[in-house]
Every structure is written in structure tokens, then in C-alpha cells.
Amino acid sequence: MASRTPSPTADRAARTSAPDRAAAGARPRRRLSVDERREQLIAVALELFSRRPPEEVSIDDIAAAAGASRPLVYHYFPGKQALYEESLRRAGQELSARFEEPMEGPLSERLYRVMGRYLDFVQSHGPGFAALLRGGSVAASAGTSAVIDEVRRAAQEQILAHLALPSPSAGLRLTVRAWIANAEITSLEWLGERSVPLEDLQLHLVQEFVASLTLTAAREPALAAELGSFFADERPEGPTGRLVQDLAGLLAVPGILDAVTALAAGTPGEPAAGAATG
Amino acid sequence: MASRTPSPTADRAARTSAPDRAAAGARPRRRLSVDERREQLIAVALELFSRRPPEEVSIDDIAAAAGASRPLVYHYFPGKQALYEESLRRAGQELSARFEEPMEGPLSERLYRVMGRYLDFVQSHGPGFAALLRGGSVAASAGTSAVIDEVRRAAQEQILAHLALPSPSAGLRLTVRAWIANAEITSLEWLGERSVPLEDLQLHLVQEFVASLTLTAAREPALAAELGSFFADERPEGPTGRLVQDLAGLLAVPGILDAVTALAAGTPGEPAAGAATG
Numbered sequence: 082m083a084s085r086t087p088s089p090t091a092d093r094a095a096r097t098s099a100p101d102r103a104a105a106g107a108r109p110r111r112r113l114s115v116d117e118r119r120e121q122l123i124a125v126a127l128e129l130f131s132r133r134p135p136e137e138v139s140i141d142d143i144a145a146a147a148g149a150s151r152p153l154v155y156h157y158f159p160g161k162q163a164l165y166e167e168s169l170r171r172a173g174q175e176l177s178a179r180f181e182e183p184m185e186g187p188l189s190e191r192l193y194r195v196m197g198r199y200l201d202f203v204q205s206h207g208p209g210f211a212a213l214l215r216g217g218s219v220a221a222s223a224g225t226s227a228v229i230d231e232v233r234r235a236a237q238e239q240i241l242a243h244l245a246l247p248s249p250s251a252g253l254r255l256t257v258r259a260w261i262a263n264a265e266i267t268s269l270e271w272l273g274e275r276s277v278p279l280e281d282l283q284l285h286l287v288q289e290f291v292a293s294l295t296l297t298a299a300r301e302p303a304l305a306a307e308l309g310s311f312f313a314d315e316r317p318e319g320p321t322g323r324l325v326q327d328l329a330g331l332l333a334v335p336g337i338l339d340a341v342t343a344l345a346a347g348t349p350g351e352p353a354a355g356a357a358t359g
Numbered sequence: 360m361a362s363r364t365p366s367p368t369a370d371r372a373a374r375t376s377a378p379d380r381a382a383a384g385a386r387p388r389r390r391l392s393v394d395e396r397r398e399q400l401i402a403v404a405l406e407l408f409s410r411r412p413p414e415e416v417s418i419d420d421i422a423a424a425a426g427a428s429r430p431l432v433y434h435y436f437p438g439k440q441a442l443y444e445e446s447l448r449r450a451g452q453e454l455s456a457r458f459e460e461p462m463e464g465p466l467s468e469r470l471y472r473v474m475g476r477y478l479d480f481v482q483s484h485g486p487g488f489a490a491l492l493r494g495g496s497v498a499a500s501a502g503t504s505a506v507i508d509e510v511r512r513a514a515q516e517q518i519l520a521h522l523a524l525p526s527p528s529a530g531l532r533l534t535v536r537a538w539i540a541n542a543e544i545t546s547l548e549w550l551g552e553r554s555v556p557l558e559d560l561q562l563h564l565v566q567e568f569v570a571s572l573t574l575t576a577a578r579e580p581a582l583a584a585e586l587g588s589f590f591a592d593e594r595p596e597g598p599t600g601r602l603v604q605d606l607a608g609l610l611a612v613p614g615i616l617d618a619v620t621a622l623a624a625g626t627p628g629e630p631a632a633g634a635a636t637g
Contacts, residue, residue: 215504216492216494216499216504216507219501221494221499223497225494226493226494229494251552251554251555252554252555255545255548255549255554258544258545258548259540259541259544259545259548259567260541262537262540262541262543262544263537263538263540263541265540266536266537266540267533267536267537270533270536270537271533274529276529276530276533277529277530285574285578288574289537289571289574292570292571292574293567293570295606295609296563296566296567296570296602296605296606298609299602299605299606299608299609300563300605305609305612305615306612308609308612308614308615309612309613309614309615309617309618310614312614312615312618312619312622313614313617313618313621315618315622316622317621317622317624317625321622322622322625324574324577325619325622325623326622326623326625327577327578328573328574328577329623330577331573331576331577331583331586334583334584334586334587335587336586336587336588336590336591337583337586337587337590339587339591340587340590340591340593341590341603343591343595344590344593344594344595344599344600344603344604345603345604345607346595347595347600347604
């Protein structure tokens with residue numbers, strides 16, 4: 082496992098990845114170079130700011146966790162806000178790196194893997210940055226906004242790259258951007274309540290993307306022409322296959338098939354009363 | 360039309376509704392009561408803050424637009440931030456009032472009317488508050504966050520009230536919350552680019568809600584049992600009817616029906632190459 086140092090900070094550090102552990106001061110007294118020390122302070126700050134809102138993290142906490150003195154921290158960073166923004170920038174880079182996925186296999190399975198890594202990130206770094214993403218954090222600034230926007234843009238570009246369309250329409254770009262907002266809000270709300278298993282969220286978000294893509298295609302003939310090969314690449318056991326099966330199952334629920342058929346035919350449906358007894 | 364006073368402020372005021380015009384100082388020299396003056400200052404501030412980001416509106420601008428002196432404004436409000444938060448609060452109340460809709464007729468048509476009023480609000484007040492909603496506004500504070508959260512909560516409660524389910528699940532609440540985020544992001548992005556007609560956005564957002572509701576029902580049997588009566592109440596010419604017709608049209612695009620049928624049957628689809636020629 083991790084270092085046995087019995088401090089609360091080491092406990093927190095033990096829950097992070099190996100590179101974080103090394104940087105987070107398991108051997109605080111080793112002489113560090115200027116670059117190493119700077120990186121270590123950022124890693125320690127990222128660890129603390131990931132777990133707690135910025136107002137609950139002091140420069141003293143960071144110095145203690147880094148095995149450094151308060152003046153030494155100030156030697157590297159003008160203040161807490163600068164360290165906060167730098168840790169957010171690192172978190173943003175780490176998150177953006179998780180979006181990268183080989184251009185192979187069914188699209189919904191690629192997105193499913195990306196969402197697994199994204200939700201893992203949300204679990205490990207989300208609690209501290211949640212207030213910032215929700216808006217109204219005391220630490221919000223033009224700097225933090227720029228970082229968040231950059232991550233959203235990276236996510237959008239990755240998805241569009243995987244869709245591999247010659248020229249994505251404004252409507253499709255908007256669909257992707259709105260789905261990213263959906264993923265953000267859904268995972269932030271999940272952090273607060275954890276009311277469903279994380280794997281369910283992972284599947285649902287991917288399926289909502291497939292649904293949004295299909296809806297966009299329903300109004301954009303150029304995208305509709307690509308949709309056949311998208312569906313043909315999917316597998317029955319993947320997120321899209323399971324979505325199609327779930328929707329087919331829905332049509333077996335009393336009342337739904339009749340009502341949907343009537344709507345498709347352009348004829349008024351039956352009166353609602355009693356249609357949903359089942 | 361409006362007052363003929365040839366000032367830029369009056370020009371801006373001329374583009375607002377009649378009650379705003381009256382408050383915005385068409386007759387600046389009439390003696391106002393304490394309450395009237397306070398209301399007038401808020402109305403003028405709301406007008407200015409709706410058009411421009413807060414950093415581009417000064418207390419002098421507000422005083423001039425209200426036909427008041429700078430000290431008089433300070434007599435009522437401690438500073439620009441307080442006036443900004445008060446105007447945002449009024450904007451929030453106005454927006455929440457627009458969510459109210461009689462509990463009559465097909466659900467998607469009710470939501471369509473609400474979205475018409477919402478998008479109208481976005482057009483008239485959005486430009487100034489966009490930075491705040493996107494995050495990173497210099498005027499963001501715990502106060503502005505509370506107002507925005509309250510509006511989101513009001514929207515969520517209204518939608519759940521219209522769905523009229525005995526006890527909405529955590530999953531459904533999350534679906535509604537995520538769709539509200541979708542509507543926010545989509546309309547904010549639209550403000551920047553205005554790349555599609557506003558009526559299209561109004562229709563698409565409602566249809567995306569219907570799709571999200573359907574997806575949630577596909578994994579929640581209790582909601583699925585209600586979905587038949589929801590669809591049976593809808594009309595072919597309404598947003599849901601048009602969505603069903605568009606999706607039916609999509610199945611006529613070469614390759615899509617075969618691929619979807621294969622996924623539904625749980626059998627692997629045909630190879631993608633050539634499946635989307637059309």
C-alpha cells in the first residue's frame with residue numbers, strides 16, 4: 082500500500098495514485114531541486130484541493146503536507162489562489178488526457194471507456210472542485226474559468242474527432258456541448274447523493290449521447306446518412322445495443338406501441354384514460 | 360413607441376417592455392416615494408445589467424439612466440454588487456414566473472410554450488447575465504449562486520409537477536436536472552452564435568426532454584408504466600408527434616433499420632462498409 086506515516090495527510094495521499102504519493106511527501110526531508118519542489122507543492126495542493134473546498138485549505142496545510150515551511154511555499158507561489166489555479170490547471174490536463182481513446186471499435190464502447198475514466202476522475206478530484214464547477218466558489222476567477230472552458234473544449238473536440246465527420250454542423254457541435262453539460266451536472270449531482278451505482282451512470286450517459294446524436298440526425302440529413310454505419314458498427318452487448326433492446330422492451334409496455342404508432346401515422350391517439358394499466 | 364429623449368439610455372429603454380420604460384426614467388423628474396424610487400433603481404439596473412456585463416455598468420450609468428444622483432443611488436444600495444444581485448434576483452423571479460403553465464393539454468406542448476417564454480427571456484436578459492451563467496463573471500458571489508440555484512430548482516419542480524407522478528425517482532429528478540443544464544448551455548451558446556432560428560431551438564429542447572424521459576422510462580418500470588398515457592395524450596402535430604415522425608423517417612434512411620433491427624435482436628450487425636450509401 083502506501084507510506085506508513087500516521088498523519089491525516091498521508092492517509093489522504095495513500096488514496097491517490099503512485100506518482101501522487103511520491104510527490105506528496107512520503108519522504109518530506111529529501112533535498113528537492115527547484116523544479117522538483119515546485120512540482121511537489123502543486124501535487125500536494127492538488128491532492129488537498131481535490132478533497133476539500135479551497136476555503137478549507139490553508140497555505141499552512143499545504144506547507145505541512147509538503148514537509149515545507151510557509152515562507153518556502155510563498156517563495157514559489159504568490160498565494161493560495163495562484164496555487165489553487167495551478168492545481169486546477171494540472172487537474173484539467175489530467176482530465177483532458179483521460180479523454181484520449183484509440184480510434185477503434187464501436188463508438189459507444191469507446192465513449193463508455195472514456196466515461197469510466199472521467200467518472201473515476203470525478204470521484205477522486207470532484208469533491209474539492211465541485212463548488213467551482215457548480216458556480217459560486219470563492220475561488221472562481223477568470224483563470225479558473227479559462228481552465229474549465231479548455232477542458233470542455235477538449236472533450237468536445239475529442240468526441241467530434243471520433244465521430245469522424247467531414248464537417249460537423251453547428252447543430253451537432255451544440256448537441257455535443259449540451260451533452261458535456263449533461264455529463265458534468267449529472268456527475269456533480271451524483272457526487273452529492275451517490276444514489277445510483279457509478280457503472281449505471283457511466284452506461285446512461287453514453288446512451289444519452291447516442292440518443293442525442295440520433296435526434297440530431299433526425300433533423301440533419303447529412304448526419305442521418307452517416308448514422309447507418311454508426312449503428313452497423315455497434316454490438317448488441319454494447320451501450321447502443323442495450324439501449325435499442327431497452328427501447329424495444331418499452332414498446333411491449335401496454336399502451337406505448339399503440340400511442341407511438343398513432344403519432345407516427347399522424348393520426349390522433351386514443352384517449353389516455355386506462356391506456357397505461359400494466 | 361418610447362420617450363423621445365435622445366440619450367443612449369433612452370434608446371436602450373425603448374427596446375424594453377412598457378413597465379420597464381415607465382420605471383426607466385421617461386419622466387425622470389417626477390417626485391418618487393421611497394419604495395417607488397427603490398423599485399425604479401432596480402428596474403433601471405436590471406435593464407442595464409441585462410444588456411452589458413457588470414464590469415461595463417457603473418453606478419454613474421445607473422444614476423444617469425434613473426435621472427438620479429450618484430449619492431441618491433448609494434443612499435438606497437451600498438454599491439454596485441448589491442444592485443447587481445438585486446437585479447439578478449428580480450430577473451430570477453421574472454424567469455421563474457415564466458415557468459408557470461396551466462396543467463392542461465399534451466405535456467410536450469405545455470413545455471413548448473414554457474420554452475418559448477424562457478427563450479424570449481434569454482434574448483432580452485441573457486446578454487448581460489451570460490458571463491455569470493457560464494461561470495467566471497467578476498460579479499459571481501454566493502448571492503448570485505443562490506439566485507441561479509433557486510431558478511434551476513423552480514424549473515425542476517415545475518417540470519416534476521407537470522409530470523404528476525406519485526413519487527418521482529432519483530433517476531428522473533437527475534434526468535430533469537440534466538435537461539435543465541442542457542437548456543441553459545444550449546441557449547447560452549445560441550446567444551453567442553444565433554446559428555439556428557430560435558423556434559428550432561425551442562422545438563429541439565422539448566424533443567430532447569421527451570427523449571430523455573423515454574430513456575429514463577426504459578430503465579425504470581414504474582415510469583415506463585406511465586409512459587403510455589403520456590404518449591396517448593400527445594398529438595401528431597405537437598413536438599412529440601413530430602419527433603416520432605422524424606425518428607420513423609430516420610428508419611427509412613439506408614442501413615439504419617437493418618442495423619437497429621440486428622441490435623434489437625441481439626445479433627451482430629452487418630459490416631459497416633457501404634451500409635450508409637444514400
